[in-house]
Amino acid sequence: MxxxxxxxxxxxxxxxxxxxxxxxxxxxxxxxxxxxxxxxxxxxxxxxxxxxxxxxxxxxxxxxxxxxxxxxxxxxxxxxxxxxxxxxxxxxxxxxxxxxxxxxxxxxxxxxxxxxxxxxxxxxxxxxxxxxxxxxxxxxxxxxxxxxxxxxxxxxxxxxxxxxxxxxxxxxxxxxxxxxxxxxxxxxxxxxxVRRLPVIPPPEQPGQTSEQTTSVDRYGYASVGEALRSREVQVTIAMVVTSSFGLGALLNHFVPAATAAGLSLTASASLTGLRGFLSLPGRALIGPMATFMGLRPALGAGYFVMLLGTLCLLAAGPLWWIYLSAIIAGLVWGQTMPLQGLIASEVYGLRRLGTLMAIQTAAGNVALAIGPFAAGVLLDSVAGDYQPVLIAIAAMNALTFLLLVLLTRVRRRTLG
Structure with a gap:
């Protein structure tokens, strides 16, 4: 070498x-x-x-x-x-x-x-x-x-x-x-x-057609309002919201769920450190995965593996299931947000990317904050039993995956 x-x-x-x-x-x-x-x-x-x-x-x-x-x-x-x-x-x-x-x-x-x-x-x-x-x-x-x-x-x-x-x-x-x-x-x-960015030309004027179309070119949408009326943009933002909701709930409730399954508090806390460390190789794999699989399949694989990680924690009888869940969460945690950012750039285009990414991030951050709270409310309502909570998180993971599948089938068109 x-x-x-x-x-x-x-x-x-x-x-x-x-x-x-x-x-x-x-x-x-x-x-x-x-x-x-x-x-x-x-x-x-x-x-x-x-x-x-x-x-x-x-x-x-x-x-x-x-x-x-x-x-x-x-x-x-x-x-x-x-x-x-x-x-x-x-x-x-x-x-x-x-x-x-x-x-x-x-x-x-x-x-x-x-x-x-x-x-x-x-x-x-x-x-x-x-x-x-x-x-x-x-x-x-x-x-x-x-x-x-x-x-x-x-x-x-x-x-x-x-x-x-x-x-x-x-x-x-x-x-x-x-x-x-x-x-x-x-x-x-x-x-x-980092002072200036490359100039993006003004939007092209679309030709008149029999169908309602967006004034979108290779640089993206002409206006933010037009983008938000696009079903593709709506599905993308919804996907980020459900992903953030489930991820926030899982990350904040991992330690108590692991201790409820039989792992010591010290070991559970140590796994959170392992999860953070494993996010680094997860991030480094973004390029090869996106090149080999494509952006949306790579993110789909991440969402699906995150669902498996939640199910591993749900099935935790043998303690090694908990360790497997932490490893999966760490590797995927490092990938999902960057891949979501790349898909956002692909969907939104560069012209309004700053504004639309801000809207996406704001919605995601609110969901990230609500997810742990909602999981806590559900936990209190079932007398501290983490099984229903983990089932709800797994359901949110599955919904996120389905929204990504829907995104691959949506054409760029405003709603009538």
Missing amino acids: HLPSLSTVASWLKTWQPAILLGVLTCGAYGLVLYGFGIIAGPIQEDEGWSSALVNAAFMGSYLLGAAASLVSGRVLDVLGPRLVLWSGLVVGTIFLMAASYVGNVWLFIVFWTLGGAVTIAGLFYNVTMPIAARLYPQRQTAAMTVLVTTGGFSSVIFMPLTGLFTEEFGWRWAVRILLVLAAALSLPAVLT
């Missing part, structure tokens, strides 16, 4: 530098706002005497407001380009999150964290970096997404242990401050270098 020459490596890095930098930016953005919060939440409650509900209200608020703010950032990205979106996400988000680390009042903490997290989510998460990567590499989107999400996938690997270390050594306030500086340092290269 021959190692690539230095000139080959240098050429590869030059070609993919923007995608790599966007991945590094995403790694920093997700680090504290998503992965780190779950680690500092406990110490915040202990040190400040604030209730769990109030502390976690900041996290929930950041995601709900972030979903709404993403609609604005997506539109700005389409109209003005990435510079304003990225700079706002970095500067404004960092200022508010830093302010949250200094306040001593729980309500101010909730306000500052909600605002800072929301701006970060709207300006620096995948709902922004994926459309940018797609616009930068219109002919090589699969490879660009693979580079982006594989690089960004190191976020949990880096930030979760660092958050625990810094919190233990310096307390949660200084941990937040240090991690914000680290996240800003990771984000700054992309913010400084």
